[in-house]
Amino acid sequence: MKKLTLILFFISLNILSFGQDKPKVVATATMIWDMAKAVGGDLIEVESIVPIGGDPHLHEPTPRDAKLVASAQLILKNGLTFEGWLDELIENSGTEAKTILVTKDVNPIKSLTYENSADPHAWMDVRNGMVYAKNIKDALVELAPANKKEFEDNYQSYIKELEALDEYIIEQLNKIPKEKRILITSHDAFQYYGRRYGIQLEAILGTSTDAEAQTSDIRRLNQVIRDSKVPAVFIESTINPKLLKQLAKDNDIVIGGELYADSIGDEDSPAPSYIEMLRHNTDTIVKGLLYEKTDDSIEKENEESTNYWLFGLLAVLFIGGFLIVVRRLNN
Ligand SMILES: [Zn+2]
Structure with a gap:
């Protein structure tokens, strides 16, 4: 009976995944991941290597990352010395995915701290965000030409949102003397x-x-x-x-x-x-x-927020004290 349930389980898994063979795209960081979702919609599967809240400068690749990269058909990277860990990860994963530089055609700022290297944070200028979106759109069209129309449409409406954002930022910052x-x-x-x-x-x-x-x-x-x-x-x-x-x-x-x-x-x-x-x-x-x-x-x-810290500290002290008492009682 157990065996039958297992077989049925695997058959249903296969049926569920049938027809869902979407192109697998991997972005190195969450901003790029989010842009790829905006342009690719539900026609692609996209994941970020560095998780939300992670620091891409200091990322240390995990076995999960290697699997992710190995199964990808397209890798979206920022470049400009942002992802120092990526080349080794790609090599070790043995992936055949194409790697695209989303900052292609961006006018880079020289790093003030490191000689001969560029400042990677180009996405902070919305006009660069538009360049990222275009590079992502072009890469998706090449990856899945059958969906060209949808990618183009998504891209056009995303660009409109970005134009509005750019204007909003200019307007808001003008309030500051x-x-x-x-x-x-x-x-x-x-x-x-x-x-x-x-x-x-x-x-x-x-x-x-x-x-x-x-x-x-x-x-x-x-x-x-x-x-x-x-x-x-x-x-x-x-x-x-x-x-x-x-x-x-x-x-x-x-x-x-x-x-x-x-x-x-x-x-x-x-x-x-x-x-x-x-x-x-x-x-x-x-x-x-x-x-x-x-x-x-x-x-x-x-x-x-200071109160939260204080509360956290008190909680740790309380639990610590409690554990010490329990240990003593057990001895
Ligand atoms: Zn940074």
């Missing part, structure tokens, strides 16, 4: 955003996250805050906020909020897609840089 347009973040991910939308960037770390902050970096930022009198600094969803919190505390300014740079957020976050990520970043930056001491809404938010 010129002298206050200074964005201080954890790592240097906003140079493309700054170049397009007219905002000066300062970060603790360089264009990658694989370095330690130096005392000189902190000193430089303290100086910038003092000179510019910016009211807020910003933390990032994929990076430990410790140093920035210290910086804010030392200068008696606020944490303006959390920005998404190297990953979109999950379904429950304010940034579950590429478009929403840039919209959320913009709203957060505008609100933070227009912050005035009399406005306590931002500080309240920060206090709440």
